[in-house]
Amino acid sequence: MQGKIVIRSIRKGSVQWNEEDRQKLGALLLTCGYTVRIGRQAVPGTGPGKRKPTMEYVIEAWEESDEEEKLQKD
Numbered sequence: 001m002q003g004k005i006v007i008r009s010i011r012k013g014s015v016q017w018n019e020e021d022r023q024k025l026g027a028l029l030l031t032c033g034y035t036v037r038i039g040r041q042a043v044p045g046t047g048p049g050k051r052k053p054t055m056e057y058v059i060e061a062w063e064e065s066d067e068e069e070k071l072q073k074d
Contacts, residue, residue: 005034007059017057025059034061 007025009017017025026036037060042053 003062005029005061007061009057022057022059026061029059029061033063035064036061 009022022038026038029036037058039058039060040055041058043056
């Protein structure tokens with residue numbers, strides 16, 4: 001695989017994933033050998049004009065090459 005897999009879940013959207021769902025998906029991806037990052041960020045374009053920006057939860061997964069793993073160990 002080249003690049004990252006990015007899965008987004010916007011709060012107040014039609015499909016909401018709770019924390020347990022995100023953790024289960026992250027654990028599954030880890031089991032499959034991916035490096036996983038779970039985070040939260042403001043949706044671009046929901047600037048200072050709004051009281052609260054819309055937030056989205058993001059699960060990113062990628063495969064690290066052998067070279068990257070060696071660099072991290074050193």
